[in-house]
Amino acid sequence: MWGIISSFEADVASSPDARALWDRGQPPWVALEGRAALLHRAVLANCLALIHFASADDVRRLDELIGAEGAPTVARIQERVLARIDDPERSLTVRLVGRLGRLAWGSRARAGTSVISGSPELEKTCAEAALRLLLVGARDEVPPTIRSAADLGAVIDSQDLRAWRAWAAASAAAPWTGRVEEHLALIQSGGRAGETAGLQAFVGLVQRVTREDERRTVADQIRASVTSTGLSQREFAALIGTSPSRLSTYLTGAVAPSAMMALRIERVARWVVASSTAASAEGTAGPAGSSGPAGPAGPPSRSRHPSDHEFAPSARARRRHARTRPDRA
Secondary structure (H helix, E strand, C coil), X not given: CHHHHHHHHHHHHHCHHHHHHHHHHCHXXXXXCHHHHHHHHHHHXXXXXXXXXXXHHHHHHHHHHHHHHCHHHXXXXXXXXXXXXXXXXXXXXXXXXXXXXXXXXXXXXXXXXXXXXXXXXXXXXXXXXXHXXXXXXXXXXXXXXCCCHHHHHHHHHCCCHHHHHHHHHHHXXXXXXXHHXXXXXXXXXXXXXXHHHHXXXXXXXXXXXXXXXXXXXXXXXXXXXXXXXXXXXXXXXXHXXXXXXXXXXXXXXXXXXXXXXXXXXXXXXXXXXXXXXXXXXXXCCCCCCXXXXXXXXXXXXXXXXXXXXXXXXXXXXXXXXXXXXXXXX
């Protein structure tokens, strides 16, 4: 990150406007402690470099920041550092979004004459950075009414960050309703190639982010279910009829379980917890034991979910689980 700052300070001598913004924008972040101070200054330097110079190296440095910190984090910091030095119309932020958009899908990018032409990964970086920056900030603005290609063109041409963000947030809130696809059809009918490419990128980004969020939510729920049982991953995997490595992919979100498997995980976890609770209350063995009303015969009759026995581990799985428990070795 020091390299980003030092490179910008070497370039900024040729731009008094950039120098003034840099001098005005640094103090709040210098006052931070440790790595946070360096990160905020590096993001500010990169923002101003992209706005004023936009060389291929500046895009590569943005790519490095995103690779190290993640695109959502970089977008939040971009919003934070620019808001401190921007005017009420947020013209600096508008310029940054516009610059990133042109690098990603503008006329030069389409003609192969952009400074990053021939580097599809850098074009992708610019596209995602522009769209994520639009999704940062207040979400309480009323989205503009769009009924025609002219309406959508007017929003795009407005240079109004609040209108852009309101439209982006409304579209992102319901990515599967077809609203964005309708807007894409409108802009295509107007023959605006750059904006069409931008909207296509936006559709892909919003749907991808939504899928990632859903996958993380499922993984969080599975982790909570497994943790609630107090069993090891190996023990729990045996009870649901899968391997520890496959269960691990569910827990990390690398793989999304089928609906049947997700239901099995939830119900087996409830069965284990209910059985252990009943065993503790009645002084008998838990779900891995061989005696008492909460033993291998199934979940206790007072379970909140009468159908849980349909998804409880089979007798064979329970016996295997009992043999593999460390305390029964």
